[in-house]
Amino acid sequence: MKIKKLTQKLLLAALGILWVCTTIFAQVSDKNYTISGFVSDSTSQKKLDFITVNLLSDKGIPFKADYTKIDGSFTFSTLQPKKYSVLLVGVGYKNKTIVVDLTDSTKLKTDLGVLLLIPQTIGLKEVTVTATKQIVKQEVDRISYDLQADPESKVFSVLDMMRKVPMLSLDADNNILMKGNSDFKILINGKPSSMVERNYKEILRTMPASSIERIEVITTPPAKYDAEGLAGIINIITNKKIDNGYNGSLNVNERFPNGGPGFGGSFSAKIGKLGMSALGGASIYKSPQIINSTSRNTFGAENTILEQNGTAESKNKSGYLGYEISYEIDSLNLVSGQFNINGSNSSGENGQRSLLTATETVLQKYLLANTTGTKGSGMDAALNYQKGFKADKNRLLTLSYRYFSYTNNQNSNIDITERTNYDQPDYKQINDQQFSEQTFQADYIHPLKKLSIEAGLKAILRNNQSDFQNLFENNETGLYEVQPGLSNKFRNEQNVFGAYNTYQYNLKKWTIKAGARVEQTVINANFISNESKLSTHYFNVIPSLSVSRKLSGNNAINLGYTQRIQRPGIYQLNPFVDKSNPNFEKTGNPDLKPALVNDIQIGYNWSKKLSINFGLGFTFFKNLIFPVAVYDSTTNITRTSYGNTGQAKLPQGNLNINYPITKKWNFSMNVRAAYGMVRGIVNGILIKNEGLMYNFSASTGYRFEKSWRINASLNANGRGINLQGATNRFLSSSFSINKDFYQDKLSFSASVGNPFKKYRRNINDSFGPDFTQSNIRRDYFRAFNFSVNYKFGKLKDAIRKNKRGIRNDDVQSGS
Known part of the structure; x- marks a missing residue:
C-alpha cells in the first residue's frame, strides 16, 4: 500500500511539473x-x-x-x-x-x-482491375464462383452464367445440369425460396447476374442439409456486404427475337440495429413460332409409321420479389425474417398435322390445334431467432419456422379437324396443382479449440394436391362434359422428420468434416374421387465425409463422400394424364419410392496467377426415377410415366481454368466429361444405354482504355444419355461488349449469341422394346441482348445475419 501511495504522489507531481512547463512555454511563445x-x-x-x-x-x-x-x-x-x-x-x-x-x-x-x-478515375480503375481477384475458390465441401470478379456478369442473366460455373452446364433447353444430373436443389443465401422452387428457369433468366455475389456448388452437402438432391446443392449468394446506410443495383435488359424486355435489381439498407435487403425483377419472354416434327416406327404384329409436323409459339410473363429483415436485440440475440413472392402467366399455341400409316394404308389422320394457358404463383415466409452465448459468441442456438406454398393451374383446349378414322371429340384439360409445407427447425453450434460440433432437429409437413379433369365435347349439345374415368382429386401428404450431427476438425493443414443425418418419411396418398388410399414410410441414414489437405502455396486436395436421396415431387406423383398430343400421353406415378445415390469426389485446387480446379468422381444410382415410355399397339398410343426402374453408373472428370494472360486480357475454361451407363426394366424387358457425355465452355475478355471491354465465349455440349434415348450435340458462341461510366457505377452492355447460325435443330431420339422415335425441333438460335446496369449507395457496418436458417433441399424441383 505504501508503494502504491508513493507511485500516485510521484505521478501527480510529474503532471504538475508538465503543466507548469507548458504554461511557461505558452507565455514565452506569444x-x-x-x-x-x-x-x-x-x-x-x-x-x-x-x-x-x-x-x-x-x-x-x-x-x-x-x-x-x-x-x-x-x-x-x-x-x-x-x-x-x-x-x-x-x-x-x-x-x-x-x-x-x-x-x-x-x-x-x-x-x-x-x-x-x-x-482520378483512371488511376482508381487501374487499381481495381489489375488486382487479381480469385474467381473460383475451393472449400472443403464446395466450389464457389465469384460473379463480381467476372466482367460478363454485367451482360448476362444468372441462368446464362451457370455454364461458366464448375460442375454446372446448360442443356439444349437451358435446363441446368449439375454433374450431368437434373436433380439438385437451388437455395438463395442458404435458404429455400419460392422464387426458384416452382420453376427456376423463369426466375434465373430474369435475374441479372450483376445483382449476385457468387454461386456455390455444394458437391458434398454436409449432414445439416436435407438429404434430397442427387447431384448436390446450388447456393446463390446475393450481394450481402451490407453496411450502415444503403446500396443497390438496377438492371434493364432487352433480348430478341427469342426473349423480351426485363428488369431486376437489389437493394440493401441498415439503420442502427435494423437491417433489410430486397431482390426483385420481372420479364416478358416470347418464343416466336418454331417448327417441330415427330417420327415413330413401331414393330410387332403390324408395323406402323407415325409422322407429325407442327408449329409452336409461346409467351411468358413472370416476376419475383424477395425481402429479408433482421434486428439486433443486443450482441447475443438476433431475430430475422424473410418473405418471397413470385408469379407467372404463360400462353401457348400449337398446331399439328398427324398421319399414322401401316404398309401404305392410312390408319389415322387429323389436324390438331392446342391453345394452352398456365398461371402460377408462389410465396414463402420465415422467422428465425438466433441466440449467442457470453462464454463464446461462436456458440449459436437457432430456432426457425417457415411456411411455403405454390399453385400451378393449367388449361388446354384441343380442337381436331380434317379427321380420317379418328372419332375422338374435341376436349379440354384442366390440371390444378397445389403444394404447401410447414417447417420447424432447431440448430446448435458448439465450437471448441480445433473442433466444431453441429446438431439439429427438423420436421417438414408437406401437402401435395391435384384436381385434374378431362372434358369431352358433346356433339349433340356442344357442351363439354367431365369424363369420370379421366378425372380425379389427388392428395399426397409427406412428412419428414430428421436429425443430424456434424463434426469439423481443423488442423494446420487438414480440415475434416464428417457427419450423419437420419430421416423418417411418412407418406399418405388419397384418391378422393375413387375413394382409394395409399400409405407407406421409410427410414434413411445418410452419411457424409469431406477431407481437405492444404499443400504448399495455395494448393489443396479435397476428398468427399456422401449419400443422397431423390424424393418424388408433385410433378412425378400426379396421376393426371396429359393428352395434349393424342398419340403420346404423359402421367405421373403415385407409387414412386425414393431413389438413392452414392457419390465419391476427389478434387485438386492450384491457385496462383493461374487458377486450376481439377476433379474426378464416381456416382452410383439405385432405384433411379426415370420417365418410362411404353407403346400400346391396340390404341397406337405411347404413354410415358415415371418408375423406380433405373440403375446408373457415372464416372466423370471436370476441369476449370482461369488465367489472366496480361493485366488486360483474361481467359477461362470449364470442361466436364462423363461416361453414362444406364439400365432399367421397360415393359418387362431389360434395356441398357450408355455413351460419352461432355460439356465445354471457354471465354476470353480484353479490357481497352477508357473502360471498354470485349468478351467472347464458345460452348460445346455433347450427347445427353438417358434410359431410353439420347439428345444431339450442339455448339454455341457469343460475343459481348460493355462500357463502364462514373467509377464503374453505370454500365452499358450488348451481346450477340450464335451470330453465324439463325436456327438450331434440337433432336431427341428414343427407343423401346417395340418402337423407335425421333423428335426434331427447330429453335431460334441467334439472339441479341442489350443491358444497362447501375450501382448506387455506400455502406460501412455489416448487417448481422442468422448463421442458421431453414434449408429444405429434399424434393425434386422442375417439371
Whole structure:
C-alpha cells in the first residue's frame, strides 16, 4: 500500500511539473502560427477523412505530416513565421498543393477553407482491375464462383452464367445440369425460396447476374442439409456486404427475337440495429413460332409409321420479389425474417398435322390445334431467432419456422379437324396443382479449440394436391362434359422428420468434416374421387465425409463422400394424364419410392496467377426415377410415366481454368466429361444405354482504355444419355461488349449469341422394346441482348445475419 501511495504522489507531481512547463512555454511563445482547412470531394462535396496532409518548407523539404479527421479537417500549429507548402495526397484523387505564407506577423491563423480534391478515375480503375481477384475458390465441401470478379456478369442473366460455373452446364433447353444430373436443389443465401422452387428457369433468366455475389456448388452437402438432391446443392449468394446506410443495383435488359424486355435489381439498407435487403425483377419472354416434327416406327404384329409436323409459339410473363429483415436485440440475440413472392402467366399455341400409316394404308389422320394457358404463383415466409452465448459468441442456438406454398393451374383446349378414322371429340384439360409445407427447425453450434460440433432437429409437413379433369365435347349439345374415368382429386401428404450431427476438425493443414443425418418419411396418398388410399414410410441414414489437405502455396486436395436421396415431387406423383398430343400421353406415378445415390469426389485446387480446379468422381444410382415410355399397339398410343426402374453408373472428370494472360486480357475454361451407363426394366424387358457425355465452355475478355471491354465465349455440349434415348450435340458462341461510366457505377452492355447460325435443330431420339422415335425441333438460335446496369449507395457496418436458417433441399424441383 505504501508503494502504491508513493507511485500516485510521484505521478501527480510529474503532471504538475508538465503543466507548469507548458504554461511557461505558452507565455514565452506569444506568437503561435497555425494552418487549418477542410478537404472535400470535388464531385460529391463529401468531406474526406484519412487524406494525407504533408507540410513542406519553401524548399520542398517535409516538415510535418498528418491525416484529415472524420469531418475532413486538419490543423498544423506551433509554426514559425515562414513560407510553407501544403500537399494533399489521397488514393483515387489527384494530388493538390497550396502555398501558404506565414511571414505576416499580424495574421497568426491561416484558414485555407474547403480544399477540393478531383477524383482520378483512371488511376482508381487501374487499381481495381489489375488486382487479381480469385474467381473460383475451393472449400472443403464446395466450389464457389465469384460473379463480381467476372466482367460478363454485367451482360448476362444468372441462368446464362451457370455454364461458366464448375460442375454446372446448360442443356439444349437451358435446363441446368449439375454433374450431368437434373436433380439438385437451388437455395438463395442458404435458404429455400419460392422464387426458384416452382420453376427456376423463369426466375434465373430474369435475374441479372450483376445483382449476385457468387454461386456455390455444394458437391458434398454436409449432414445439416436435407438429404434430397442427387447431384448436390446450388447456393446463390446475393450481394450481402451490407453496411450502415444503403446500396443497390438496377438492371434493364432487352433480348430478341427469342426473349423480351426485363428488369431486376437489389437493394440493401441498415439503420442502427435494423437491417433489410430486397431482390426483385420481372420479364416478358416470347418464343416466336418454331417448327417441330415427330417420327415413330413401331414393330410387332403390324408395323406402323407415325409422322407429325407442327408449329409452336409461346409467351411468358413472370416476376419475383424477395425481402429479408433482421434486428439486433443486443450482441447475443438476433431475430430475422424473410418473405418471397413470385408469379407467372404463360400462353401457348400449337398446331399439328398427324398421319399414322401401316404398309401404305392410312390408319389415322387429323389436324390438331392446342391453345394452352398456365398461371402460377408462389410465396414463402420465415422467422428465425438466433441466440449467442457470453462464454463464446461462436456458440449459436437457432430456432426457425417457415411456411411455403405454390399453385400451378393449367388449361388446354384441343380442337381436331380434317379427321380420317379418328372419332375422338374435341376436349379440354384442366390440371390444378397445389403444394404447401410447414417447417420447424432447431440448430446448435458448439465450437471448441480445433473442433466444431453441429446438431439439429427438423420436421417438414408437406401437402401435395391435384384436381385434374378431362372434358369431352358433346356433339349433340356442344357442351363439354367431365369424363369420370379421366378425372380425379389427388392428395399426397409427406412428412419428414430428421436429425443430424456434424463434426469439423481443423488442423494446420487438414480440415475434416464428417457427419450423419437420419430421416423418417411418412407418406399418405388419397384418391378422393375413387375413394382409394395409399400409405407407406421409410427410414434413411445418410452419411457424409469431406477431407481437405492444404499443400504448399495455395494448393489443396479435397476428398468427399456422401449419400443422397431423390424424393418424388408433385410433378412425378400426379396421376393426371396429359393428352395434349393424342398419340403420346404423359402421367405421373403415385407409387414412386425414393431413389438413392452414392457419390465419391476427389478434387485438386492450384491457385496462383493461374487458377486450376481439377476433379474426378464416381456416382452410383439405385432405384433411379426415370420417365418410362411404353407403346400400346391396340390404341397406337405411347404413354410415358415415371418408375423406380433405373440403375446408373457415372464416372466423370471436370476441369476449370482461369488465367489472366496480361493485366488486360483474361481467359477461362470449364470442361466436364462423363461416361453414362444406364439400365432399367421397360415393359418387362431389360434395356441398357450408355455413351460419352461432355460439356465445354471457354471465354476470353480484353479490357481497352477508357473502360471498354470485349468478351467472347464458345460452348460445346455433347450427347445427353438417358434410359431410353439420347439428345444431339450442339455448339454455341457469343460475343459481348460493355462500357463502364462514373467509377464503374453505370454500365452499358450488348451481346450477340450464335451470330453465324439463325436456327438450331434440337433432336431427341428414343427407343423401346417395340418402337423407335425421333423428335426434331427447330429453335431460334441467334439472339441479341442489350443491358444497362447501375450501382448506387455506400455502406460501412455489416448487417448481422442468422448463421442458421431453414434449408429444405429434399424434393425434386422442375417439371
